[in-house]
Amino acid sequence: MRAIAFFAVTFLVTFITDQSHAQDAAAGEKVFTKCKVCHVADKDQNKVGPSLNGVIGRTAGTHPGFSYSQAMVAAGKSGVKWDEATLTTYLHDPKAMVKGTKMAFVGLKDDKDVANVIAYLKQFSK
Template identity: 50%
Template structure:
């Protein structure tokens, strides 16, 4: 009985720590997004220099209505590029490698922790402000 209680308490504590770490990553990702905010909005309607990112996960590349994507990004979408955590991390690390010919002028994020936190933040949108 005591062993079961200890196991349950350990499980609850582990879940709390994991949830706290996840929230911390999202906050760091939100801070990392400051680099992106000049060109991108996190809502689901506002296009700036770049397309909105509020509903990016699961979206086919080059398909935001009202945004004029580069031919390269449109082709990437037609060729099957759909944004998920892996494809987005690859793109944000090296945009011109992932989609040669993209118009995005950003060179990429080289810090793995910053990249992971940014992708975590973007994955949580549009639920977050």
């Protein structure tokens, strides 16, 4: 039941975000500077966080060579796959979506920033 509610909320947030914010990859690259301390998107390289190269479509907690928290691995096993909807929810509040994640980042509060970061990540997920 919790999973159904999660996916319903994720869909709703994505629908609303997609309707109200055009995505801008160049603006997303600027916002991504907050993420660069721990992540790389333009090449497949793990840092403190896993590589985000090819993240769109990836099952949560599965990038090779990265030691994920048990919570993130469990999220992937429960069916969490990174797409616009799940990334929107996660980037707003990582610890709320995956309780026990190792990611210390508090999240992006601006819907436009989230949409733009996702546009930026899409460039490296083809």
